[in-house]
Each structure stands twice: as C-alpha cells, then as structure tokens.
Amino acid sequence: MDLILLLKAAIMGVVEGLTEFIPVSSTGHLILAAALLKMPGEKIKLFEVVIQTGAILAIVSLYAERLWSTVAGLPRGDVVARRFTVNVLIGFFPAALAGVLFIDVIKAVLFTPTVVAMGFIAGGFVILWAERLQARRGTSRVEAVDDMCWTDALKVGLVQCVALVPGVSRSGATIIGGMLLGMNRRTATEFSFFLAIPMLFGAAVYDLYKHHHLLSSADIPMFVVGMVTAWLSAWVCVRWLLRFVSTSTFVPFAWYRIVFGALILLTAWGGWIDWTP
Template sequence: MDIVLLLKATIMGVVEGLTEFLPISSTGHLILAGALLGFDDAKAKVFDIAIQTGAIFAVILVYWQRIRDTLVQLPTQRQAQRFALNVLIGFFPAVLLGLLLGKAIKAHLFTPTVVASTFILGGFIILWAERRQQQAVRIQSVDDMGAWDALKVGLVQCLAMVPGTSRSGATIIGGMLLGLSRKAATDYSFFLAIPTLIGAGAYSLYKERALLSATDVPLFAVGLVFSFISAWLCVRWLLRYISSHSFVPFAYYRIVFGVVVLLTAWTGMVRWVE
C-alpha cells in the first residue's frame, strides 16, 4: 500500500473524527480536505462515508452505560422502550429522503462552493438559535422527549444532506430551536447518529462494492482507527464544553472558514476542485 495514500487516509480520519460531532460539518471538511489532498475520486467518496463508522464506535463507547441499560431494560421498561422508539422515529426521515434524493444531491451539491456557502449560512443560524435558547427551553433531557419531538428533529436532520450543513449541527441547533436544552439536543444528536451513520456507511459500502478490493482494507482500516481516536477525544471534550459554554464560537468559525474558502476560490489562491 502506498505510504502517501495511507498518510492521506490518516489525515482524513482525523478530520472526520474531529468534525463529525461538532456543528461544523464533517462532510464539508472532508470535501475540502479531499480537494486539497487530491483524495476526491469515487473511491474516496465511499471512504469518507465508511470511516464515519469509526466515529460512531467512539460515541458507543462514551455512551455505553446508557446504551447497555436501554438494551437490558427494553423488554420490560417503558422508559427504555420510549427512548429506543424516539431514536428510530428520528432516524426514519433520513432513510426515506436519503434513498429518494441522495444520488441527486451527491451529483450536484458536493462542491467546495456549496460547502462554503452553507458553512456561512449555518453560522448565522447558530447565532440566532443561541439568542433564542434562554427563553425557549421546554425539554431538559432526552427522556422528556415525545414522539413528535423526535420526528421534528429527524426532519431537521434531513437538512444535513446538503453538504456543509452539518448533521450534528442540524440536529443540535434544530433541537434547540424546537425547545430542547443544549444538553438534551446534544445527547439526542449523538444517539441519533448511531443508526444514521452506521446505516449510511453500510449502504454506501454495499452499493459501491464494485469499486473496492482486498487491497483497500489497510486504507479503510487506517481511516477508521484515526476517526475513532479523534472522535472519542472530541466527544468527551464536547460534553464537558457544553456544560458551561454556548455554540457561538462554532458559529464564528463557520462564517470565517466559509468566507476564506470563497475568497481563495474566487481569487485563485487555492484551486478547490469542483
């Protein structure tokens, strides 16, 4: 296996893990990083989706106690059944719209210009959501959510099909706008990520299996490992961070980063691959 290719896989894995659960768009960062690294062919797009599984393993590890308790209590405890049902309800819209629109979106919207524009727009939405947060909270914990709350967050998650929007950003900020506390929205976003990203990764690998071979195993393994490690560190940090901080810094990061990408593209300083 080419050492340079493995190094690119390492970088992409770290980018995925650090950005997947922050409201700054992992897909957007992967598109931009892939453009700079020249790692953006058809196989690379499958790689980008597959290594999300490594990030999900990190969430499972961090939340293992809650996941295990839910599975054990599922046959008998109504609260566990309600929690599991809410995750499935939130997951369903992404499955439906992904099957209907996923191919068209990948064909037309996976470009650096679209990513930069949605970065900027998303930043302003985060600023708006944080301004409303103090007076809008009605759900303090994921256990207080009803089926209708789960469905609404699931519908908002579908906005993340547009690259640069951010799946975690859509669910966390969307959840806050819908009345969830910052902690409840973040927890639900993490739990919702488990079936969503595992499903997307498995489906992508199956659909594009003709592009892959046994020689790709080291490439994908490196990406998964580094995605897992960086995501584990990031999730643990984020859960501490939100206990006493807002998402405003991420909003400014999105706006500045998006403007930089647009300016460098328009001036020709960086050749972002379209």
C-alpha cells in the same frame, strides 16, 4: 504499501473524528480535505462513509452502558428504554428516507466547495440566531433525552433532512433544531449523538452494498487507518464537547463557520486555491 496514502487516510480520519459531532459539518470538511490532499474518484466517497463508522464507534463506546441498558430493557417492557428507542427511530426515519430517495442527486449536484462554503456561512448565522433565542428564553422545556416525546423526535428528524446538503452539518442541524424546539444544549447534543448511530451506520451499510464493486483487498490498510484515527479523534472530541456545552454556547462555532466559509469562497473565486479534487 503506500505510506503517503496511509498518511492521507489518517489525516482524513482525524478530520472526520474532530468534525462529526460538532456543528461545523464533517462532510464539508471531508470534501475540502479530499480536494487539498488530491484524493479524487468514487472510492474516496466510499472511504468517507466508512470512516464515519469509526466516529460512530466512539459514541457506542462512550455510551455503551446506556445503550446496553436500553437493549436489555426492551424485552422486559421497560418504559424508558421503549420511549428512548422509539424516539431515536422516529428521529432517524425522515432523513433516512430522504437520503435513499435523493442522495445520488445530492452527491452529483451539491458536493462542491462553493456549496459547502455557502452551507458553512448560512449554518453559522442560524446558530447565532438560535443562541439569541435561547438566551431570551432562559429556561428549557426539555432537560434530558428521556424527557422527550415522540413529536420532539420527529421534529428534530425533519430538521436533520436539511443536513443532506453538504456544509450544513448533521450535528449542527439536529443540535440547533433541538435547541429551537426547547431542549437545553446538552440534551440536544446527546440526542444528536444517538441519532447519528443508526443514521451513519445505515449510510455506511447502504454505500458499501451499492458500491462494493469499488472495494479491493488493497484498500483494507487505508480503510483501517482511517477508521482507527476517526474513532480516536471522535472519542476525544465528544468527551470535550460534553464538558464544553455544560458551560458555553455554540457562538464560537458559528463564527468559525462564517469565517471559514468566507475564506473558501474568497480563495476559490480569487484562484488562490484549487478546491476541486
């Protein structure tokens, strides 16, 4: 058993868990972490998808009661359960379709440190703009996930497609997109959580099916360590984030993105850090 490899897997899992649900781009951070840890090859891309499943299990465990009541309510024709399910599926569909059609091209062309850095910076300025609009507006049109209509879900789902570009952030796109559509921060954040469940589970199943030939029994310890650390760190992060959005704005995340993206570009162009895996 390679202990160094397991340590790297644990670090990658923590990076995934801490960044998946905040608007800073987990994919971008994983690309950079893999480059720094020198974890190259096709298998690392599959590993990144698998540990995203660990992060999603944190959402499933934290919202187990809500998810179970939805599943139980559907056969009874519960209106709230049906609306919630339809909204999640509508929000999921655009990015899922775009991912199936374009993900191979995106991975081949856009999964580079420079693209990630540019995505960080651009996303940071969009967050600052969205927060300024939110402050001017004062009140929000949608105060809870159950108040959403199907057109709200569709618009958020279309915005989520932008997050296929690494560095943009899936959570950032859906949260900020929701806020621009009139949701308050907590509602936009929670809907982003729920959209992540089919989105990331679907991506994991698709990638495992497509690249199952890369798997071997020797990879099991690495995958397990990565999933467990991703689940634990995501569980902690989500609980903190829900408290944070109740009293604070996303402005600190915006400046983090801008500064971090600029540092990546500066160190890459100056030749101080080799970000290439």
